[in-house]
Structure formats: structure tokens, C-alpha cells
Amino acid sequence: MEEKRSAFFTIMLLSAIILIFTAADFIQGDRTFSETENKLLADRPEWSWDSLIEGKYTRDYETYLTEQFVGRDKWITVKTYLDLALQKQEINGVYLGADGYLIEQHLPGTYTDVEETKKLLLLDKLVKRWDATVMLVPTADNILTDRMPLWAPYYDQADFLEKAALQLGSEHYIDVYSALRRHAAEEIYYRTDHHWTTLGAWYGYLAWAESLGRRGDLYGKNAMQPVTADFLGTLQSKVNLDVQADSIFWFPETAEYPVTVTYDLKDIRSSCYEESYLKTKNKYGFFLDDNHAFIEIDTDYHNGKTLFVIKDSYANCFVPMLIPYYEKIYVMDLRYFNGRLFRFMEGYEPEEGMDVLVLYNCIHFLEDFAYLE
Amino acid sequence: MVFSSVVFLFRFLPLLFIVYYLVPGRGKNLVLLLGSLFFYAWGEPVYVLLMLFSTVSDYIHGRLLGRIRGKRAAKGILASSVLINLAVLCFFKYADFLIQTFNTVTGMSVPLLALPLPIGISFYTFQTMSYTIDVYRGEAKVQKNLLDFGVYVAMFPQLIAGPIVKYRDVEARLHNRKADVENISDGMKRFCFGLAKKVLLANNIGELWVLVSEMNPGEMSALTAWVGIFAYAFQIYFDFSGYSDMAIGLGEMLGFRFPENFRYPYISASVTEFWRRWHISLGSWFREYVYIPLGGNRKGRLRQLLNILIVWTLTGIWHGAGWNFLLWGLWFAFALVLEKLFFGKILSWLPKAVGIVYTMLVVLVGWVLFALESPGRILGYLRVMAGMGGRLADAEGFYLGRQYGVLFLIAVLAATPLFGRAAEGLRKSRTGPAIALYRFGEKVIPAALLLLAIAGIVDASYNPFLYFRF
Incomplete structure (x- = not known):
């Protein structure tokens, strides 16, 4: 019984993570521009059979989803701090030097x-x-x-x-x-x-x-x-x-x-x-x-x-x-x-x-x- | 579609499972098949037809075999099934390799086909072959339901990168399966661990290998070469075993039990043991459908050695159409034969640590063959590793070791049963606090890893555009 209850909570917790972010991602509108990255973010790709068969449509769609993903800037910050925790001294081709350089x-x-x-x-x-x-x-x-x-x-x-x-x-x-x-x-x-x-x-x-x-x-x-x-x-x-x-x-x-x-x-x-x-x-x-x-x-x-x-x-x-x-x-x-x-x-x-x-x-x-x- | 992507985690996964759990009884298989076809077509909008062709072809062969089982014609039908599968595999995977070899030998220049390799073709052709062979042998019943058979072939968890599930391992559950709360929870946890292995360990340590593999071996120190190939060893292990974990976890959530594919291979004390722990489903496939039918070890020593050679030639080129993969297979055949002949005996007298170091050496040299495709680069790299290429260590090697030191440490620990045993120890101890700690950890750790992995997936596309670069 105890095992079952624990398993139930595990399911709740892990599905909550997926479902909450899925829902939030649907609710959140698209941004055109990212201040942090200083670039235009990908737009929803246009549908056509040709582009599907070439594999371009699904590729572009993935780029679109990832670049528009809810809380994108925050996720990137989390990853950066993870790298710092792993004691890395370079990120994205930039050295983290002494004195904040x-x-x-x-x-x-x-x-x-x-x-x-x-x-x-x-x-x-x-x-x-x-x-x-x-x-x-x-x-x-x-x-x-x-x-x-x-x-x-x-x-x-x-x-x-x-x-x-x-x-x-x-x-x-x-x-x-x-x-x-x-x-x-x-x-x-x-x-x-x-x-x-x-x-x-x-x-x-x-x-x-x-x-x-x-x-x-x-x-x-x-x-x-x-x-x-x-x-x-x-x-x-x-x-x-x-x-x-x-x-x-x-x-x-x-x-x-x-x-x-x-x-x-x-x-x-x-x-x-x-x-x-x-x-x-x-x-x-x-x-x-x-x-x-x-x-x-x-x-x-x-x-x-x-x-x-x-x-x-x-x-x-x-x-x-x-x-x-x-x-x-x-x-x-x-x-x-x-x-x-x-x-x-x-x-x-x-x-x-x-x-x-x-x-x-x-x-x-x-x-x-x-x-x- | 790959598991470590936003589209899988936040579109496909929730939608598929919600519909799957809601739809009753037999409808589940239809949901699973349609979902899997969509999953495959997302990455291979054209080659999905090839997979359907394979499926229907082996379904028909199976039905035919069922009618005339035991008769002489059955052999012909089996041969036809195997030939079609191998022909498809050869055409899409090996045609250019064969043409290239032919051109090199004859000096002619037959144009290459330049076909992209259909995702997962090596996995699903092996799966469908296991079906017809088992039916022929009478070890599996004929599947009369095309839907159930389609689910077996196309099932999205193991479709792209295994484990290679033999038909009879899932036969019963294709028709009738149940996932209870504990199965689902275990499957989810397993998926999170697999995702973390892939995104947090394999991808990160893979960056180091990318750096090293792009260097010129002539300008590399021995230290850098060793750091690099260790990074590759961990990358490929966590990538592949992480993918298997995700597949097994998803299978469990659907009510399946897929075979284990990896069992901490890097703690092996011999190459023989390594291959019982690495990509187990492929090894057992070759054992069952090639090695044993060839006579295995029952026809004398010499014949056995020849059989080993055949199996490992095939294992080598199964991994890729290139001479280096063939060489890689033969390299292991060589080690395995030596161990069979006398070296295994010697190893068993020595301390286990010696065996582990020896196995690691063989495997690392193997990874050099596997990862670097041209003979020149392979030889150059091995020379540097052997200390015959100039400096033994330089600032660059120390720097790379320093940058990835913590990650290496985590990777080493994660490649041993340590964490698993610690968790198991907590679970089995009957004291209250230990159990409570286990209950807490089994929820919070997968959740934290899932969140970090999402960060890793989103970050992989982080690409600030510096228009004011000047």
C-alpha cells in the first residue's frame, strides 16, 4: 500500500512537470525578438507538402518550438549555472577570467x-x-x-x-x-x-x-x-x-x-x-x-x-x-x-x-x- | 523525433500518453501504432513507407510460414523473408560503401547513390527478422493481427535505437498487457534517468570530444589524446545507454518489459565480460541467430574461432558502413579469441583491477577505431596515445582535464553500480529514516534531473546573434 502511494506521488510529480510546462507553453504567445540573445526568434514554419517531404517542415518546427519555449531565458540561465557548478571556466567560447573579466x-x-x-x-x-x-x-x-x-x-x-x-x-x-x-x-x-x-x-x-x-x-x-x-x-x-x-x-x-x-x-x-x-x-x-x-x-x-x-x-x-x-x-x-x-x-x-x-x-x-x- | 527534444517532451509525450490511457482495451494498440508512425514520420516523412513495407512483408511471410510449417517450402519462405530484409538493409546502408570499395579496387568510378540512411533501419530489420526466424523454428506463434504486428515493429520507444526486442519477448504483451501504478512510476523514473544521462552527461562530455577530435594528432600531447578518448568512451556509453533507459522506461509505462541493454560495461574485468554488459540485445541477437546456427562451440575449437570471426565481422559492419567499423569488430574478435584460448585463464588468476585496466585499454583503442574514420587519423591518434607523438603533456591537456574534471568524476561514478546500490541499500534497510530518505530521493532526484535536462535541451539552441560583433 505504502509502495503504491509513493509510486502515485512520483507519477503526479513527474507528470506535473511535463504538463505544467506544456500548458504554459501553449498559453504563452510567441515572441518575435529576444533581448538576451539579440536576435529574431524563429516563427511558425509555413506548411507545404514539399517542405514536409524534404524534412524541412519538421526541422523548422522543432527550431520554432525550442526558440519559443516558455521561460527560454530562464532555462538557459539554469544551464549556465549548472556549468559553473561543474567548475567550468568557459561558456560559449568565452573564458570566465579573474576579477569578473x-x-x-x-x-x-x-x-x-x-x-x-x-x-x-x-x-x-x-x-x-x-x-x-x-x-x-x-x-x-x-x-x-x-x-x-x-x-x-x-x-x-x-x-x-x-x-x-x-x-x-x-x-x-x-x-x-x-x-x-x-x-x-x-x-x-x-x-x-x-x-x-x-x-x-x-x-x-x-x-x-x-x-x-x-x-x-x-x-x-x-x-x-x-x-x-x-x-x-x-x-x-x-x-x-x-x-x-x-x-x-x-x-x-x-x-x-x-x-x-x-x-x-x-x-x-x-x-x-x-x-x-x-x-x-x-x-x-x-x-x-x-x-x-x-x-x-x-x-x-x-x-x-x-x-x-x-x-x-x-x-x-x-x-x-x-x-x-x-x-x-x-x-x-x-x-x-x-x-x-x-x-x-x-x-x-x-x-x-x-x-x-x-x-x-x-x-x-x-x-x-x-x-x- | 528524438526523445531529448522539446517537441517530444512537451507535445508528443503528453498527448500520446493521455490518449493512450484514456482509450480502452484494444484501442490502445491502434493509438500506439498511429502515434509511433507519426513519431517516425516526423524524422523520416518518406522512409516511413519503407518501414511499413518491411512490416507488411514480414507479416505476410509469417502468415505463409504458419500455413506450411514443417514442409520443405517453409525454408524457402524463411529465406525470402531474410533476403528481403537484408536486401533492404544492404541497399540503404551498404550500397555506397560497396560501390566505393569496388571503385577503389577496380579503379572505376561508378557513381554513388548518396541515399541518406533511414533512421533505425538496422534495428527494425533485425527485429522483424527475429520474428520470421522464430516462427519458422516454432518458437513463436504466427501473428495474425496486422495491428499487433505493426505495434511490435513500429513501437516508438525502441524503434530508433533499440534495444533490439525479440518478437517472442513481447509476444504475449502485444495482445494483452497492463501497466499498474508502480510500472508507470518506475518507467517514468527510468526515463528521467536516461534523459539525464543523454543530455547532462553524454552531450556535455561530448563537447570535449568534439574539441579533441578536431585537433591535428600531430600537434596533440598524449594527455590530450587520453582525455579525449575517455570523453568519447563516456559520451557513447551515456548516449546509448541513456537512450536504452528511456526506451525501457517508456515501454514500462506502456506495460511492456524490454530486455536490459547495458549493465555497467566499464567495470568489466575482461573483454568477454564487456560484451555481456554492452549492447546486450545486439550481442544476444547475433548469438542466437548467427553464432549458434553456425555451430557455436559444438563443432570443435577451430570452427568456434571461425564462428567468432564471422559474428564479429558482422557486428563490426552492423555499426556502420566503413572499414574502420569492420576493423573495430575484428579488434574485438582478436581479444575475444585470445581470451578463449589462454588469456582468460591468466586474467582469472590476476587481481580484478588488472582485468579492468586491460579491458579499458582494449575498449579505448576500439573507440579510436570506431570514432575516427580515416586510417591516417586512427594511426596518428594511437601513436600519440602510446606516447610516440611528441609531448606527453601540455597546458592544453591540463586545461581540458581541469575544465571537465568534475564532469569526469560524475561520469565515472555514474558508470558504476554505486548510485544504484546506495539506493537499493536505503530501500531494503528497514529503518524508518532510511526508507523516508529513499522515498524522498526517488521522487526529487528524477524530478531535478528532468528539470536540468530540459534546461540542457533548451540551451543547446542558445545562439546569441552578435550583430554588433565589431
């Missing part, structure tokens, strides 16, 4: 020698044609080595950068790696995002100034002001953990004099900072209005100098610091540009010539640096 994982051997060399030769061609300066910024895993989990593997960018310096020649290569290494204990990368911080970029700026023999004392470290204290970046989205938010800083001096910023040849604004992004999840978009194919900045410094920057998003918080040095700054993101680069640049080159700067982080450089002459 989330560090994006780049495994050794991801890029072969041949791939590295190919990209460097392509870069070299640009450098030699335009007498350009190159800043390749290492990612956090190479700099914050003390904060990485014990024994955690990473793609060693020091070797790659040595190769780059050798290929490009020291007059074209700015050693950002050493500059950042020296300040590895400071807040030079975001804890929740894969970008370098404004402070990190500032150390990059010092290296730039020193290497080019320009004044590097236009802004002091202490002039940095916070614009937000609750930035949760892309790495936080990947691990979906409750972590301490980052602050984003800027140098107010860079906005002291009026500028005219033209985005993609049509959208004209009077600042290279966009405060509206601070209210969204993508707060790093504050700098240079997130990503654009081509940006023109006209400054109030009428010194007749022009700079052409070819860059990834690491440059977004860096470029504003160069405003006092140039009358005109052109900023190009090659991912959104399909034309012939050199011809395009020639179109913008004034008679007296222009400086050309290439700024990427190493990974984005290896992944995305490509152009047609």
Missing part, C-alpha cells in the same frame, strides 16, 4: 602560417602604396594573461605581430602590443565586451603619437569622463550571466570644437558621439554611430592635414582622439565597401597628400581585412 576565446591554430602571410602581404601592398601606418591591436586574451583561467589556451598574437613588424618595417608599424602589455593591470579592456576601453585606446594613442613624433599630451588620463555605468557587452550576451556592468568613458575635449560628421555620404551630424546608443544594449555604438562603411569628419582645426583610416570597430573609440591633429578624417570599414579601394582613396586624396592609418584588432584583421586595389 569575460575574455573572448581564440584557439591556437585557428589561423595557419599561410593565412597570416597572405593577409600581411595584402596589407603590405597598401602600406607601400600609401606610405601607411599600421596599428594591430592584440585581443584581451593576449594581454590579460594573468586574468585568464589556468592553462587556458589562446592564439598567440605576439608571434604574428612580430611577423607583421618585420614584413611592414618599423617605420610603418606601431607597437601597440608592448604599450598595452605594460598596462595589463589597468582597465584597458571591457569586462563584458570584446573591445578595448577608451583607456586602452588612449594607450594606443600615446604609442601612435610617440611613433609618429606628434604631441601626445593633448589629453590626460584624468580627463576621461564616464558616459554610462551599465554597459553589458557582447561577451555578457554570450555567457548570459549576471555580471558587473562596465563603464564607458570618453574624452570631452575631443568634442570641444565643432565638427561635421557625414555618415555614408548622406547623413550629416555635428558630433562623432551618438548618445542615443547609451539607452540601447549596444552602448559601444556611442562611438562613431556604430558601424558605417564610410565616414567623413570635418574638424575645426584648419591645418590642411588629411587622414584616411581603414579600420574595424576597435578604431571607433580611437579615431575621435585624432580630431585635433587633422582638418579632415576619412574613416572606412572595408566590410561594407565593395569598390576599388585605391581608386576610391585617390578620389579623396588632396594635392598635398594624406596620412593613411590602418587600425584593426588582430582577429578582425585576420578574419575580415580584404580589398580590391
Whole structure:
């Protein structure tokens, strides 16, 4: 009798779990967008015999059910905490480092020698044609080595950068790696995002100034002001953990004099900072209005100098610091540009010539640096 | 449809069982058959016809055998049934393998068929063959009811990945079965444990194997290689035995008793013992329908060794159409023959721990053959494991061991009878608190595992889209 009663309760408990979530899942409406995952969630697939026979209908239907499952975000959090309980130090390609640092994982051997060399030769061609300066910024895993989990593997960018310096020649290569290494204990990368911080970029700026023999004392470290204290970046989205938010800083001096910023040849604004992004999840978009194919900045410094920057998003918080040095700054993101680069640049080159700067982080450089002459 | 999915757990499962329990008497079989066909068609909307063909074909063969049992023509009908089953299996599973081999040998280039493998075909063809063979032998009665026979073949719990249920094991219950409260509760618990094995253990430790299997053996340390193949050993065990647990549990909820398929294989002290504990239903199928008909051990030593060789060649390629699977089967045949000849005797004199270590070594080498398909990678991997490939240990190996250390520990414990014995000990002790603890645990543990497994299933599709990746 006792056995029967116990069995009965077991059945009640386990079926309750299934039935309650089934019912709740039916009651709950579909969401179109997930804030946590920052993506559109799957919709109910359209029925057709063809799609059924191909097996597409049932596959899509499963994706739809899973992505719309009741309490999806909570379930994902449960799984993450289970991983933490199992003492895992990486989730979804992100290392859980010391001091609350989330560090994006780049495994050794991801890029072969041949791939590295190919990209460097392509870069070299640009450098030699335009007498350009190159800043390749290492990612956090190479700099914050003390904060990485014990024994955690990473793609060693020091070797790659040595190769780059050798290929490009020291007059074209700015050693950002050493500059950042020296300040590895400071807040030079975001804890929740894969970008370098404004402070990190500032150390990059010092290296730039020193290497080019320009004044590097236009802004002091202490002039940095916070614009937000609750930035949760892309790495936080990947691990979906409750972590301490980052602050984003800027140098107010860079906005002291009026500028005219033209985005993609049509959208004209009077600042290279966009405060509206601070209210969204993508707060790093504050700098240079997130990503654009081509940006023109006209400054109030009428010194007749022009700079052409070819860059990834690491440059977004860096470029504003160069405003006092140039009358005109052109900023190009090659991912959104399909034309012939050199011809395009020639179109913008004034008679007296222009400086050309290439700024990427190493990974984005290896992944995305490509152009047609 | 797989068990570890939202569509199964929160659509199919509740609906099927509610209807199944509500419908009275003979109607239950109709519900079960229609449900099972839907279950299969969900993943194989076309090949469901192939399964129906197999079912009807063996049903007819069975009826024919019933009419002319004992006559000479019966042999022909049995041969026809077996041939049709094997032809279907060969065509869908081995055609491309045979064409490829033929092309390699002759240097010709006959185009491949590139047919996708119908899910579960290796399981259900073996099941239906057991039926006609048993009817021919007079060990099972002819099934005149197509519905009951359809239920036997298509029944969703074991349809896709076994256990391979012999017809006579379920014969009586096809027509008349009952699941009481205790059966249902035991079945549910068993299902939860199986689901947890699959989702929480196999899938998680499988991530580690994915990492290692994608590395170049030339750049791997011995430590990494060992960590990797242990991860695979646990992945395949918990995946497969978890699936069997779920099947057995679901069967119990329906009133069936399926045979056990795994009995803690990794505690075996010899390879012979390992194969009595691993995928038992397949081993017993081959034993009954191949090994013994060939003469087993009754026709002299030499003949027995040959029989072992035949059975293990077949067992090897049953697992997949590839040379590595054949090699894998022969590797075990080799160990089994050695144990039959003299090594088993030696093992029995040695401490049990030695036997366990030896068995584990044989099995792990077997998994390398099983998991890595190309000869180059297999040899490279084995070399590294043997310490002939460079470094013995490196940071990467330590890192992987560190990340998965706790999971490994749980996996090792879960692969032994420890938890089961502890529970049994509590249940059988007659003291009040122990019983109370058992009663509490038998409800709360499966419930907690079920919840965690759901989290694992939902999380598997977690894929944040980082449009602002730059």
C-alpha cells in the first residue's frame, strides 16, 4: 500500500512537470525578438507538402518550438549555472577570467602560417602604396594573461605581430602590443565586451603619437569622463550571466570644437558621439554611430592635414582622439565597401597628400581585412 | 523525433500518453501504432513507407510460414523473408560503401547513390527478422493481427535505437498487457534517468570530444589524446545507454518489459565480460541467430574461432558502413579469441583491477577505431596515445582535464553500480529514516534531473546573434 502511494506521488510529480510546462507553453504567445540573445526568434514554419517531404517542415518546427519555449531565458540561465557548478571556466567560447573579466576565446591554430602571410602581404601592398601606418591591436586574451583561467589556451598574437613588424618595417608599424602589455593591470579592456576601453585606446594613442613624433599630451588620463555605468557587452550576451556592468568613458575635449560628421555620404551630424546608443544594449555604438562603411569628419582645426583610416570597430573609440591633429578624417570599414579601394582613396586624396592609418584588432584583421586595389 | 527534444517532451509525450490511457482495451494498440508512425514520420516523412513495407512483408511471410510449417517450402519462405530484409538493409546502408570499395579496387568510378540512411533501419530489420526466424523454428506463434504486428515493429520507444526486442519477448504483451501504478512510476523514473544521462552527461562530455577530435594528432600531447578518448568512451556509453533507459522506461509505462541493454560495461574485468554488459540485445541477437546456427562451440575449437570471426565481422559492419567499423569488430574478435584460448585463464588468476585496466585499454583503442574514420587519423591518434607523438603533456591537456574534471568524476561514478546500490541499500534497510530518505530521493532526484535536462535541451539552441560583433 505504502509502495503504491509513493509510486502515485512520483507519477503526479513527474507528470506535473511535463504538463505544467506544456500548458504554459501553449498559453504563452510567441515572441518575435529576444533581448538576451539579440536576435529574431524563429516563427511558425509555413506548411507545404514539399517542405514536409524534404524534412524541412519538421526541422523548422522543432527550431520554432525550442526558440519559443516558455521561460527560454530562464532555462538557459539554469544551464549556465549548472556549468559553473561543474567548475567550468568557459561558456560559449568565452573564458570566465579573474576579477569578473569575460575574455573572448581564440584557439591556437585557428589561423595557419599561410593565412597570416597572405593577409600581411595584402596589407603590405597598401602600406607601400600609401606610405601607411599600421596599428594591430592584440585581443584581451593576449594581454590579460594573468586574468585568464589556468592553462587556458589562446592564439598567440605576439608571434604574428612580430611577423607583421618585420614584413611592414618599423617605420610603418606601431607597437601597440608592448604599450598595452605594460598596462595589463589597468582597465584597458571591457569586462563584458570584446573591445578595448577608451583607456586602452588612449594607450594606443600615446604609442601612435610617440611613433609618429606628434604631441601626445593633448589629453590626460584624468580627463576621461564616464558616459554610462551599465554597459553589458557582447561577451555578457554570450555567457548570459549576471555580471558587473562596465563603464564607458570618453574624452570631452575631443568634442570641444565643432565638427561635421557625414555618415555614408548622406547623413550629416555635428558630433562623432551618438548618445542615443547609451539607452540601447549596444552602448559601444556611442562611438562613431556604430558601424558605417564610410565616414567623413570635418574638424575645426584648419591645418590642411588629411587622414584616411581603414579600420574595424576597435578604431571607433580611437579615431575621435585624432580630431585635433587633422582638418579632415576619412574613416572606412572595408566590410561594407565593395569598390576599388585605391581608386576610391585617390578620389579623396588632396594635392598635398594624406596620412593613411590602418587600425584593426588582430582577429578582425585576420578574419575580415580584404580589398580590391 | 528524438526523445531529448522539446517537441517530444512537451507535445508528443503528453498527448500520446493521455490518449493512450484514456482509450480502452484494444484501442490502445491502434493509438500506439498511429502515434509511433507519426513519431517516425516526423524524422523520416518518406522512409516511413519503407518501414511499413518491411512490416507488411514480414507479416505476410509469417502468415505463409504458419500455413506450411514443417514442409520443405517453409525454408524457402524463411529465406525470402531474410533476403528481403537484408536486401533492404544492404541497399540503404551498404550500397555506397560497396560501390566505393569496388571503385577503389577496380579503379572505376561508378557513381554513388548518396541515399541518406533511414533512421533505425538496422534495428527494425533485425527485429522483424527475429520474428520470421522464430516462427519458422516454432518458437513463436504466427501473428495474425496486422495491428499487433505493426505495434511490435513500429513501437516508438525502441524503434530508433533499440534495444533490439525479440518478437517472442513481447509476444504475449502485444495482445494483452497492463501497466499498474508502480510500472508507470518506475518507467517514468527510468526515463528521467536516461534523459539525464543523454543530455547532462553524454552531450556535455561530448563537447570535449568534439574539441579533441578536431585537433591535428600531430600537434596533440598524449594527455590530450587520453582525455579525449575517455570523453568519447563516456559520451557513447551515456548516449546509448541513456537512450536504452528511456526506451525501457517508456515501454514500462506502456506495460511492456524490454530486455536490459547495458549493465555497467566499464567495470568489466575482461573483454568477454564487456560484451555481456554492452549492447546486450545486439550481442544476444547475433548469438542466437548467427553464432549458434553456425555451430557455436559444438563443432570443435577451430570452427568456434571461425564462428567468432564471422559474428564479429558482422557486428563490426552492423555499426556502420566503413572499414574502420569492420576493423573495430575484428579488434574485438582478436581479444575475444585470445581470451578463449589462454588469456582468460591468466586474467582469472590476476587481481580484478588488472582485468579492468586491460579491458579499458582494449575498449579505448576500439573507440579510436570506431570514432575516427580515416586510417591516417586512427594511426596518428594511437601513436600519440602510446606516447610516440611528441609531448606527453601540455597546458592544453591540463586545461581540458581541469575544465571537465568534475564532469569526469560524475561520469565515472555514474558508470558504476554505486548510485544504484546506495539506493537499493536505503530501500531494503528497514529503518524508518532510511526508507523516508529513499522515498524522498526517488521522487526529487528524477524530478531535478528532468528539470536540468530540459534546461540542457533548451540551451543547446542558445545562439546569441552578435550583430554588433565589431
